[in-house]
Amino acid sequence: MIPEEIIEIPASLQRSQFLAAASVAGFQLAGAAPAAPMDDYPIYNQWVTGGLAGPMAYLADHRAPLRADPRSLLSSARSVLCLGLLYNTPGPAAPISRYAWGAGDYHDLLRHRLTSLVQSLEQVWGAFEYKICVDTAPLLERSLARLAGLGWIGRNTCLINQSSGSWFFLGEILTSVELEPDRPPPDRCGSCTRCVDACPTQALVPAPDGRWRLDARLCISTWTIEQHGALPAAHRSASGQHVFGCDICQEVCPWNSRAPFTAEPAFQPANPGYDLAELATLTPESFRQRFRHTPVWRAKYAGLMRNVATAMGNSGDPRHIEPLRRLATYPDAAISEHALWALGRLERIA
Ligand code: SF4
Ligand code: SF4
Numbered sequence: 001m002i003p004e005e006i007i008e009i010p011a012s013l014q015r016s017q018f019l020a021a022a023s024v025a026g027f028q029l030a031g032a033a034p035a036a037p038m039d040d041y042p043i044y045n046q047w048v049t050g051g052l053a054g055p056m057a058y059l060a061d062h063r064a065p066l067r068a069d070p071r072s073l074l075s076s077a078r079s080v081l082c083l084g085l086l087y088n089t090p091g092p093a094a095p096i097s098r099y100a101w102g103a104g105d106y107h108d109l110l111r112h113r114l115t116s117l118v119q120s121l122e123q124v125w126g127a128f129e130y131k132i133c134v135d136t137a138p139l140l141e142r143s144l145a146r147l148a149g150l151g152w153i154g155r156n157t158c159l160i161n162q163s164s165g166s167w168f169f170l171g172e173i174l175t176s177v178e179l180e181p182d183r184p185p186p187d188r189c190g191s192c193t194r195c196v197d198a199c200p201t202q203a204l205v206p207a208p209d210g211r212w213r214l215d216a217r218l219c220i221s222t223w224t225i226e227q228h229g230a231l232p233a234a235h236r237s238a239s240g241q242h243v244f245g246c247d248i249c250q251e252v253c254p255w256n257s258r259a260p261f262t263a264e265p266a267f268q269p270a271n272p273g274y275d276l277a278e279l280a281t282l283t284p285e286s287f288r289q290r291f292r293h294t295p296v297w298r299a300k301y302a303g304l305m306r307n308v309a310t311a312m313g314n315s316g317d318p319r320h321i322e323p324l325r326r327l328a329t330y331p332d333a334a335i336s337e338h339a340l341w342a343l344g345r346l347e348r349i350a
Helices: 011-024 041-049 064-068 106-125 141-147 194-198 220-226 233-238 284-291 295-315 318-327 333-349
Strands: 029-034 079-086 130-133 168-175 204-206 212-214
Touching: 011 029, 011 079, 011 106, 029 141, 041 064, 079 106, 079 141, 106 130, 106 168, 141 168, 220 295, 233 295, 233 333, 284 295, 295 318, 295 333, 318 333
Parallel strands: none
Antiparallel strands: 029 079, 079 168, 130 168, 204 212
């Protein structure tokens, strides 16, 4: 929408209006970054051209260069409003990543909140051009969030807020309104290397510029969510008990030890636990009913059951032999192959 009238608002008032509206919309973190060429783009480009994105081809496709400048997505953009939505909840020790514990799709909630934030701001600023982005947009959102003062990018490659940790979904509003940019906070990782040391697959690797980056080809989250078909045997045993994602490098981070919890109903754990034997009984239909509107849907039925078979094989628990025998008869080649591999492991110790 083309603004009919630009309302002149003092920068400090504009900033406080933004922060107040962001809080009312339910965001715990908010800040503004300039819509300008991204200093981190060459690092990102090296990462994808070096093959470190692994099977996530969507990060390396024709949209990759758009990440060089947020104005690729909205040419009139002057600022990027960066928002953080806390998803941390107390919950089951789960083989499923924390961000996927809730019953709904966080993209929908995030988009809804960003939309209501735009509506609130239009009431005080007048109409402006904007584009709402959630994590599917080609944007270097962690770098922007750092520039907007939301946190620093830790050695675990996550955005970390000093008082609230890293369990955040990030969203952005590209806007034609120019806000005074926030300042990036200092990097507070110091000499800590807990995440690097705890990663079971050594997927956090040093970058040429001295920072750290994720080699997604080695990451359990990539294997269990993004990679389709049968996994190499070395990846199976290294996946441990994880059936969807991996949070180890965030769980060990000291900045998460006192991370607040959210009361947001959509993020509360939808299941009391994730028992492997129970997950192994899922049918395509019961999988659809339970996970259709959750992040787990991304792994698809075949991916989740493949991962359940792998986790059973890594459990050392002979009670999983019977369910694995059933999974070994599945028509999906990856599920049956992983189940046979898992059976081989458990029968050796039974
Ligand atoms: S998610 Fe897990 S496998 Fe991936 S880098 Fe973190 S600790 Fe390593
Ligand atoms: S575990 Fe330590 S090194 Fe890793 S992100 Fe947290 S503070 Fe930084």
